[in-house]
Amino acid sequence: xxxxxxxxxxxxxxxxxDNLFSCCLYGSAVRGNLQEGVSDLNxxxxxxxxxxxxxxxxxxxxxxxxxVDPFILGLPGFERSxxxxxxxxxxxxxxxxxxxxxxxxxxxxxSAVLERFLCEQALRNLRLRLVYAYVTRAREKTYGRFLxxxxxxxxxxxSEVLRLEGIVIPVDFADRLPIFQKHFGFETAVLGELLDxxxxxxxxxxxxxxxxxxxxxxxxxxxxxxxxxxWNDSAPA
Numbered sequence: 001x002x003x004x005x006x007x008x009x010x011x012x013x014x015x016x017x018d019n020l021f022s023c024c025l026y027g028s029a030v031r032g033n034l035q036e037g038v039s040d041l042n043x044x045x046x047x048x049x050x051x052x053x054x055x056x057x058x059x060x061x062x063x064x065x066x067x068v069d070p071f072i073l074g075l076p077g078f079e080r081s082x083x084x085x086x087x088x089x090x091x092x093x094x095x096x097x098x099x100x101x102x103x104x105x106x107x108x109x110x111s112a113v114l115e116r117f118l119c120e121q122a123l124r125n126l127r128l129r130l131v132y133a134y135v136t137r138a139r140e141k142t143y144g145r146f147l148x149x150x151x152x153x154x155x156x157x158x159s160e161v162l163r164l165e166g167i168v169i170p171v172d173f174a175d176r177l178p179i180f181q182k183h184f185g186f187e188t189a190v191l192g193e194l195l196d197x198x199x200x201x202x203x204x205x206x207x208x209x210x211x212x213x214x215x216x217x218x219x220x221x222x223x224x225x226x227x228x229x230x231w232n233d234s235a236p237a
Contacts, residue, residue, distance in 0.1 A: 011061035022101035050074030144204035
């Protein structure tokens with residue numbers, strides 16, 4: 001992972017030159033719970049000018065390296081992007097490392113009200129996509145893959161809800177399960193099994209979709225009801 005990271009950063013600086021305002025590493029590689037061969041290297045790339053030429057340079061720098069996940073923004077309008085993706089930026093700011101250039105997050109401040117609003121929005125979107133993947137499973141045959149891809153978002157969204165309540169969240173996903181159970185009041189066995197599936201220790205066959213959905217959907221739904229009962233100010237002015 002470190003070799004790939006060094007290679008990409010060197011290529012980005014070489015191809016973009018002065019147009020590369022900043023490059024930051026964030027996510028599991030900084031939190032300390034990166035899973036070799038499973039987790040991505042998440043890069044926040046901020047360009048002085050974001051155009052098709054710069055995008056081509058980034059594509060060439062990344063090449064065919066698997067596991068490199070770029071989040072690319074331009075410096076003009078950066079503050080508005082921060083507001084639009086406030087929940088993501090709040091998460092990035094907690095765990096990131098500057099690799100090149102100026103620190104784009106040094107002056108970033110996000111209001112608690114906006115964070116709650118966007119956290120709830122993301123969780124509601126996750127619930128919508130979970131239901132859609134389930135009811136279209138006979139046609140799409142992708143419910144199992146959707147669940148695997150949703151493991152990290154589920155853990156992050158649930159963690160964010162509690163973090164916004166001032167609750168300390170462990171770094172390791174498995175260590176978060178008893179925290180979820182304590183504060184939300186539901187059994188978390190299915191989340192542990194999903195985590196095993198993401199790590200390749202368990203599979204999710206399409207014919208078992210109903211068994212998974214009947215256990216997972218009530219968890220996502222319960223967290224939204226928990227929010228509805230507590231966050232009365234979660235709409236930005």
